[in-house]
């Protein structure tokens with residue numbers, strides 16, 4: 001994969017949906033699609049240092065269990081890609097590193113593989129990741145555009161997935177020239193999927209956040225876990241603005257480039273209403289400190305997308321090193337706050353508002 005491929009050279013792909021995937025991947029390599037003025041809200045917090053941890057660093061334990069899955073660390077490679085040859089290579093790199101470390105991985109929307117069977121190989125990562133949880137993915141709005149239980153079952157089976165993630169992306173669809181904008185009546189369809197599919201359903205946003213109130217409505221109909229995917233990181237309005245061919249859509253994307261609920265606020269709101277619900281925090285996380293803060297605020301897992309894409313684009317080794325460094329930071333924070341495990345970090349308040 002040529003890391004120097006320019007945006008203009010990229011689309012050697014056939015259909016509009018494949019073309020869109022290629023453009024998304026290419027644009028997300030640049031930092032121009034990150035929120036600039038809006039933040040994750042995590043900067044409002046800092047850890048209280050403990051000078052007497054009474055711990056042996058060698059005993060620090062990052063292992064957690066999420067939805068019954070034993071994981072080596074509370075980290076997730078968030079849903080990103082598939083559907084083009086470059087995307088297939090990225091997926092395989094992500095899968096091999098996720099397997100090596102022992103953390104779960106999501107793939108990008110699988111709608112493309114339903115419509116274009118020839119791209120199925122770009123999602124065929126089970127052989128690279130035989131034992132970790134793999135998470136299937138579909139836009140929830142597709143439930144209003146021809147996808148039903150059978151299609152969801154099919155994408156879960158084709159990935160040999162352990163769960164299905166439905167993403168909610170009303171802003172992205174609203175500002176995208178070719179967006180699917182009928183979000184009416186989705187909740188009963190999500191409820192029906194929760195009752196029918198043999199795997200748990202996780203609902204996420206794509207970088208604009210899920211409020212406490214929306215999380216409550218989703219959990220009430222049987223959703224197993226929420227991924228907040230809050231504001232402060234990748235901005236899909238900015239991505240769509242950069243892709244837009246007409247002035248109007250470009251303006252709309254730019255106007256909403258900083259829109260959304262900050263990641264920290266999503267966690268606070270959801271934990272206030274739903275103290276026990278399995279919760280993933282993502283959106284704008286970069287470092288081990290961010291990961292530690294979302295866990296201390298009550299999330300069970302921390303997800304990163306674009307930072308892992310950029311590393312994986314460089315090389316498999318660069319991705320491994322990026323994750324290893326995040327986990328080293330996380331261990332150091334546990335040590336310097338006097339917590340031996342993630343559960344201890346979550347039980348003993350050591351985060352202060354600053």
Ligand SMILES: Cc1cc2nc3c(=O)[nH]c(=O)nc-3n(C[C@H](O)[C@H](O)[C@H](O)COP(=O)(O)O)c2cc1C
Pocket residue numbers: 024025028078079080081107108109137165166167204205206207229232233234282283284285303304305306307309
């Ligand atoms: C290249 C790329 C493609 C993405 N495609 C999807 C997708 O198909 N489905 C989805 O649920 N989220 C998708 N996302 C959103 C991410 O999963 C994540 O919610 C969002 O980027 C915020 O996380 P970040 O700030 O760490 O990038 C994509 C992100 C990137 C960078």
